[in-house]
Amino acid sequence: MKIAVLGGDGFVGWPTSLHLSEQGHDVHIIDNLSRRWIDTELGVQSLTPMDSIQERTRIWHQETGRRIHFHLIDIARDYDVFKSWLSEHQPDAIIHFAEQRAAPYSMKTDRHKNYTVNNNVNATHNLLNAMVDTGVNSHLVHLGTMGVYGYSTVGAAIPEGYLPVGIETMDGKTVQQDILYPANPGSIYHMTKCLDQLLFQFYAKNDGVRITDLHQGIVWGTHTEQTRRHDQLINRFDYDGDYGTVLNRFLIQAAIGYPLTVHGTGGQTRAFIHIQDSVRCIELALENPPAKGDKVKIFNQMTETHRVKDLAELVAGLTDGKVAYLPNPRKEAAENDLVVKNDQFLELGLEPITLEKGLLDEVVEVAKKYAYRVDRSRIPAVSAWTRDIAPTLNADPEGKNLKTVS
């Protein structure tokens, strides 16, 4: 297949591109390199030393003889350029990662809120619009998020995208309908993924676009089979307060003797998936497209759930780390349960890599190995969800005076 990977220079986009290239697909990365620009803006960098996309693809070719093509296009801003590209290349599938993906970054200031909405909505809409206008028949696979779901506090399992509800008619009957699971996003970033869902629903209905939406959990892990092939193929690893996900941050905190900082009570439950499984799920989604005219096919792309507090203790146990509790920068429920259905991927053959099994590798091969590159001052979460919360946040960037619990 000819496959376009929009955002193929990013944390999941890059290993996905390698994986699909290895399987013999003709992979075209389209990226505006915005993630690298945001590193520059924030003055942070990947823990792992990461080469340019041009250099990475050169190394891939050197190691495997396979070509991954790179096209510098901003799909959110340069609609006409992207449309021409699409029309010329007619990919069989398009994998869409091309969105700003950090909740804290999206809540940083009003400028960052606007950027996230503008970038993400326009990227997705330009893509759909160009697909319809050029008449390409590509299968669109989008990386969504578990964060679109709400009502995880009532104790019901979260289905894969659709909720069956009974609607009472005027003649007293109850008609069953499958509705898009009610959106209840917790940040501007998550909200844009909810907006995406409505765009997808409309274009599937009106134009018959074939769309798969992957509601992904928090991705952990760094290496995949392909990124291990050469030092210069390594994936990025973010640990800063904006882009570092909770597990990465615990790992790096443990590696440098910084307390493992839990926000709030740590009673928040989150869904996780290893990067290798994430890449495998995308492959499975590509192999199982919806038919033209079908509604959007939604998968929950996650393999296990954990309370943040339990994760901290797990990492602390492996590393002799200490846990510290800090005010929560987010406006969210202090505690929530989370049970998620992911039967579809399991039925298609996914065999999950568990945290229990893979976490130690991550401690040794990534966090400890590259700990010399950590900038301690970038670890604290500094983006507050509301003005009231901002003054309560950590003013101890070095993490030296944090009160830890054993």
Added chain:
Amino acid sequence: MKIAVLGGDGFVGWPTSLHLSEQGHDVHIIDNLSRRWIDTELGVQSLTPMDSIQERTRIWHQETGRRIHFHLIDIARDYDVFKSWLSEHQPDAIIHFAEQRAAPYSMKTDRHKNYTVNNNVNATHNLLNAMVDTGVNSHLVHLGTMGVYGYSTVGAAIPEGYLPVGIETMDGKTVQQDILYPANPGSIYHMTKCLDQLLFQFYAKNDGVRITDLHQGIVWGTHTEQTRRHDQLINRFDYDGDYGTVLNRFLIQAAIGYPLTVHGTGGQTRAFIHIQDSVRCIELALENPPAKGDKVKIFNQMTETHRVKDLAELVAGLTDGKVAYLPNPRKEAAENDLVVKNDQFLELGLEPITLEKGLLDEVVEVAKKYAYRVDRSRIPAVSAWTRDIAPTLNADPEGKNLKTVS
């Protein structure tokens, strides 16, 4: 109250501004005048001769001694300018009409789809973002649309914004939740109003913004008490294939002896409200704001429903017009029922102007009076919902060869 009317130069915005000014409020119109630019783009004009916004506000002052202030600001593009304005003026209420509001225009070409998404999403998000960032405590009243609702085909009455559903928990209980009524938009324009709903929900939850969303039906009628005061205060009346709503188009077709063109079977049922009632509803919404921390308050702003076919026959009966059936440019169900709850406005004292009572005035005072200004060639609907539909549309702009039924 100091009230900002965003989009106050438009069809509902203008009479709303006059109405609120007459009641003694300090009214500030903010508008980028895009609706006038679109007239220029399409080469169409209001049936009624309409003055510039500067001239209209001058006449209003001359007739009543009251000032309506006008500020030329594009809230979708000029975030910083709007934020400064908001910070300086601190309005008590903001009425948000500042969106591209025609479904056919939104489906015209890929460029029009992009414009509508971009303009509408950014207008709404910039507004919310600026409200939070400046810390103003304004009540936001948004003009939404009945078109956000779906599932009108199952025979259930449409509630005001929220649908109670039972969600089954893992321990076998059923928990009742009020969810936002599932969105099922029929055009890019309607979809943007569904996106708005999610933006409102998020900002109400995260930041406590007080928001009222008015899900409005098709507005008919031209005059209000205030627009009648002087010829130069007259409201706009659109009859072209993109901006003319179904009733306006029947009226003008009848006035010039053009067949009343029904799209498809005419079995589509739509909700309607008179412009005078629309203005009155906005007043009622302003007087009854939600409290800080409440969820978005949603009203159905409509007073009656009619099948398109019945409307055509009603107008034909009043005017000796003939009805013609044309292919439908829209992708929609051929027939649908529509029963809508609007108890909230009725309980607040709204006394609807019925079509039965008001339609004849509209025929005489507007359609026949200004019929000399009609450009027949602009009447056909030319924007197709999909590529397949486009070739089936009317190629008879003068309407001379249409087959009519008695």
